[in-house]
Amino acid sequence: MKLRPLDDKLVIKKIEKEETTASGIVLPSSAKEEPNIAEVIAIGNKFDTDEDMKGLVKVGDKIIFSKYAGTDIEVEKEEYTIIKFQDILAVIE
Numbered sequence: 361m362k363l364r365p366l367d368d369k370l371v372i373k374k375i376e377k378e379e380t381t382a383s384g385i386v387l388p389s390s391a392k393e394e395p396n397i398a399e400v401i402a403i404g405n406k407f408d409t410d411e412d413m414k415g416l417v418k419v420g421d422k423i424i425f426s427k428y429a430g431t432d433i434e435v436e437k438e439e440y441t442i443i444k445f446q447d448i449l450a451v452i453e
Contacts, residue, residue: 361435365404368445370417372398372425373438396427397452401440413445422452 400421429447
């Protein structure tokens with residue numbers, strides 16, 4: 361199954377990073393906050409047609425997004441989030 365977001369929506373996959381405390385203890389993902397860095401998996405059709413949005417975000421870009429933005433979904437045992445373009449805070453280059 362392939363996800364195709366509509367309008368100004370994006371499908372992203374959160375990037376989980378393993379954290380280690382100063383004393384060397386590895387924190388499991390359940391003990392830390394949700395990540396707000398993600399990779400763009402798919403973009404909506406407005407990015408192709410709207411000249412102001414064209415080229416701002418591409419599939420494969422790493423982004424920082426608002427902490428509580430989006431809708432989490434699971435497709436074929438993979439977890440994704442669908443967010444609005446306005447929830448993107450920055451593109452990591």
